[in-house]
Amino acid sequence: MPNKKPSPFLEGMRDGLPIGLGYFAVAFSLGIAAKSAGVTPLQGFTASFLCMASAGEYALFTLIGAGAPVIEVIVLTLITNARYFLMSCALSQRFSPDTPFFHRLTVGAVVTDEIFGATIARKGYVEPAYNYGIMLLAVPGWSVGTALGIIMGTLLPARLVSALSVALYGMFLATIIPPMKKSLPIALCVACGFLFSWLFGVLPLLSEISTGMRTIILTVVLSAAAALIFPAKEEARDE
Amino acid sequence: MSNYVYILIGFATIYAVRVLPLTLFRKPIKSRFFRSFLYYVPYVTLAVMTFPAIVQATEKPLAGAAALIVGIAVSLFGGSLFVVASACCATVFLLELFI
Numbered sequence: 001m002p003n004k005k006p007s008p009f010l011e012g013m014r015d016g017l018p019i020g021l022g023y024f025a026v027a028f029s030l031g032i033a034a035k036s037a038g039v040t041p042l043q044g045f046t047a048s049f050l051c052m053a054s055a056g057e058y059a060l061f062t063l064i065g066a067g068a069p070v071i072e073v074i075v076l077t078l079i080t081n082a083r084y085f086l087m088s089c090a091l092s093q094r095f096s097p098d099t100p101f102f103h104r105l106t107v108g109a110v111v112t113d114e115i116f117g118a119t120i121a122r123k124g125y126v127e128p129a130y131n132y133g134i135m136l137l138a139v140p141g142w143s144v145g146t147a148l149g150i151i152m153g154t155l156l157p158a159r160l161v162s163a164l165s166v167a168l169y170g171m172f173l174a175t176i177i178p179p180m181k182k183s184l185p186i187a188l189c190v191a192c193g194f195l196f197s198w199l200f201g202v203l204p205l206l207s208e209i210s211t212g213m214r215t216i217i218l219t220v221v222l223s224a225a226a227a228l229i230f231p232a233k234e235e236a237r238d239e
Numbered sequence: 240m241s242n243y244v245y246i247l248i249g250f251a252t253i254y255a256v257r258v259l260p261l262t263l264f265r266k267p268i269k270s271r272f273f274r275s276f277l278y279y280v281p282y283v284t285l286a287v288m289t290f291p292a293i294v295q296a297t298e299k300p301l302a303g304a305a306a307l308i309v310g311i312a313v314s315l316f317g318g319s320l321f322v323v324a325s326a327c328c329a330t331v332f333l334l335e336l337f338i
Contacts, residue, residue, distance in 0.1 A: 022321040050250040077252040083281035088260035108258040162298040163332035169293040170327035177314035193286025227275035
């Protein structure tokens, strides 16, 4: 082993530090949303530790608050996390045939937007130790942040809670807005998502559909329409 | 239904979504439609979940609307996830001091 190259695990920790800090801050806002759904700090910690998902957990907490049926939880979890399916498909092409199978089960458990981005940006095959280095900092950042958000959310002044509650949406915007500049189909997807989500909230009859179902219906219909009108290019698979 | 049951159902579902492709689908997905569909899904989902919810999350709807505009602007100028989230929070905090 050459000494020059740092171990993948340490490299993972280096890249995991900013990811973990960012997660901690955003998870705080997720905790505030969880609190209003009646989720306890320990439950929030458990959900974040296991799920490691922003939009997915936000949807889960919304459904808990609404006392939604199981099928709605499964379907909305599938929909809000469908991108991880795509990312895992891309990652599956980057595993060496020599990497023991169980690493697929553990690396795959924590595929998030940021961790996927960091993993795929490296050259060559996936090095599981690199992912474990990131996870060591990112997973506690996310799960402790969620629990603290639930605990502190009520201790903070209402104005501060109000301000922190938009952090999660800020994170969503940071994910969906920049690609709009490069892709007209994505720009249309986001614009139509905003427009129809708003329309479903104000129009008679449509406004009686629950927000969870609204997300499912609009995602399936608008994404299918986009896929028919603008079939993705070949390289889309790896993004 | 206990919140832990919800959490376990959510975890089981999300784990399957993440790990099934790594274990079962070791070859690229063939269907161009399905690939395209999956490609657009995150953008639509996050857009639907962001608006109008961001306007309803704050004490004053006007502050939420301002956070939306600031968040879009900062994202367009290349702000990172953390910077955009902070800018949105700061906007709401400052505006709600005055309105």
